[in-house]
Amino acid sequence: MPLVPVLAAQAISVRRKAQLLDEPAGPRAGRAGTGPTLRLLITGDSSAAGVGVDHQSQALSGQVVGLLSHAFTVEWRLEATTGHTTRDAIERLSDIEGPFDVVITALGVNDVTRCVTRKQFVKRQSMLMEMLIEQFGASMVLVTGVPQMEQFPALPKPLSWVLGAQARRLDTGLAHVTHQFPQVHHFKLTIPSEPAYAAMDGYHPSASAYRIWAQMLADEVFAKFS
Secondary structure, eight states: OHHHHHHHHHHOOOHHHHSSSSOOOOOOOEEEEEEEEEEEEEEEEEHHHHHTTTTTTTTTHHHHHHHHTTTSSSEEEEOOOOOOOHHHHHHHHHOOOOOSSSSEEOHHHHHTTTTTHHHHHHHHHHHHIIIIIIOOOOOOEEEEEEOOOGTTTOOOOOOHHHHHHHHHHHHHHHHHHHHTTTTTEEEEEOOSSSGBBBBTTSBBOHHHHHHHHHHHHHHHHHHHOO
């Protein structure tokens, strides 16, 4: 309890800095490559939207599509917004039509900062997985684990400890959810904790980090569909 004023002040400062960067310019849907058709949906928060780089070609969507287009004709769509929680993503996706073969999700950071409980998070992620599989017909859902927030350069102590602990709790719940769906794969995103892999705000990925993330995802898709 004595730390509450400190945590609140730190949280306000970090939120202001994290909102300084805009979502990058560039297409959010398209078709690329040659080969068998692969219908791809990317959904999530600011990291899925590519915050931290100047153009979508450097962001997660552009780099994933670039890699997959070597083997597939990728029909892709990006549905991601800064600040979105799992509940926000569900509401957004309710307005679009599928089908999609592969769905990539990146959610959890805003659930942490909005104080969503583990029980609420598990329930909402279960709803999301059901939507992606039943409504969109996804045969593969790649769920990025909740990041290790204690490693974000922008987060000072003790805020980083508190958010990091909650992120781990939610990610444990997320792993439990994904085990209930054979189409879903949960993986931890392992990015080196070095300055080159963080954007200028110390909160979002850099182009180098997006490259590593995209390669991990592409490897999973190649392993299943090749």
